[in-house]
Amino acid sequence: MTSPSPNQPTAPGQETAGGDIERTSRRSLRTQLDRLNPVTRIAIAIIISTPLIITLDWLSAGVALVLVVATALIIGFTPAQLAKRLAVLLFVAAIAGVSMALYGEPGGETWFRWLLIHVTDNSLRLSLAVVLRVLALGLSALLLFSDLDPTDMADGLAQIARLPARFVLGSLAGVRMLGLFTDDWRSLGLARRARGLGDTGRVRRWMSMAFALLVLAIRRGSRLATAMEAKGFGAIGPDAPRRTWARTSRWGRADVVGMVIAAALVAIAVAFSVRFGTFYWVGS
Numbered sequence: 001m002t003s004p005s006p007n008q009p010t011a012p013g014q015e016t017a018g019g020d021i022e023r024t025s026r027r028s029l030r031t032q033l034d035r036l037n038p039v040t041r042i043a044i045a046i047i048i049s050t051p052l053i054i055t056l057d058w059l060s061a062g063v064a065l066v067l068v069v070a071t072a073l074i075i076g077f078t079p080a081q082l083a084k085r086l087a088v089l090l091f092v093a094a095i096a097g098v099s100m101a102l103y104g105e106p107g108g109e110t111w112f113r114w115l116l117i118h119v120t121d122n123s124l125r126l127s128l129a130v131v132l133r134v135l136a137l138g139l140s141a142l143l144l145f146s147d148l149d150p151t152d153m154a155d156g157l158a159q160i161a162r163l164p165a166r167f168v169l170g171s172l173a174g175v176r177m178l179g180l181f182t183d184d185w186r187s188l189g190l191a192r193r194a195r196g197l198g199d200t201g202r203v204r205r206w207m208s209m210a211f212a213l214l215v216l217a218i219r220r221g222s223r224l225a226t227a228m229e230a231k232g233f234g235a236i237g238p239d240a241p242r243r244t245w246a247r248t249s250r251w252g253r254a255d256v257v258g259m260v261i262a263a264a265l266v267a268i269a270v271a272f273s274v275r276f277g278t279f280y281w282v283g284s
Contacts, residue, residue, distance in 0.1 A: 033075055037156050037160065037255050038148055038152050038155075038156040039249075039251065040251065040255035044140075044259060045141060045144050048068075048140050049137055052064060052137055055270070055280060056130075057125075057279055058125055058128040059273040059278040060278070062132045064132075065132055067268065068136055071261065089139065090135075093135050101126075102123070103117065103118070105123065107120055107122030109121050150175040150176055152249070157171070159245060159248070177224075181213065184213055188209045189209065192208075192209070
């Protein structure tokens with residue numbers, strides 16, 4: 001079969017080999033992750049984060065981070081994509097690690113001491129554990145939720161998790177609004193510069209724009225609430241019409257496999273820390 005020439009129109013529904021290649025090249029490499037239902041992604045995030053939050057040893061966090069990176073590479077992420085996401089987390093992880101090293105619970109040999117600063121073996125171990133945990137938790141969240149479609153999430157929460165429609169629709173509206181904050185902030189900055197107000201101090205300019213953004217968000221939220229109420233989204237009770245959904249949210253074999261892999265990842269990380277005697281509960 002020959003493909004049509006560039007100048008020849010293509011009938012609706014007709015696809016060319018070149019179009020298939022272009023569409024494949026544009027498609028995200030996260031093909032395996034895209035097969036998961038949004039509810040499954042939320043469940044996986046809970047499975048991974050819970051053990052890492054209630055424990056504070058460096059080995060379990062380090063093993064979890066290595067396994068998360070390895071899993072991401074297997075399902076199709078490139079090293080460049082992972083490095084880009086880790087770079088976003090390094091600043092937060094560094095601040096948390098330095099704070100824990102300087103002010104963490106002392107124990108063992110003292111390396112440095114001045115006023116409230118007390119750097120010891122134990123505080124350094126806690127610092128390493130905190131840094132690895134921030135990277136493991138943050139990377140997992142970025143991988144799971146960076147490309148999550150809010151509408152698909154709402155469909156899953158309503159149809160699979162069986163959450164109330166009012167809560168789901170309100171959450172969907174809130175998530176949609178969050179995506180507008182960056183554009184609003186940029187528009188406010190351009191408007192201020194166009195009016196000659198961009199030469200004020202940085203702190204004063206930031207506070208003024210933050211207040212304007214807050215007012216804009218309140219007004220937009222009020223209009224949205226009025227519109228949703230007028231369309232019947234606030235109707236509750238036995239006489240309220242039953243909601244229907246335009247798209248069906250399904251939970252299949254890939255979701256089961258994803259949750260099993262997440263549970264195995266966490267179990268392996270905790271087992272390593274218990275086996276080598278580094279397991280450490282938060283608060284113990």
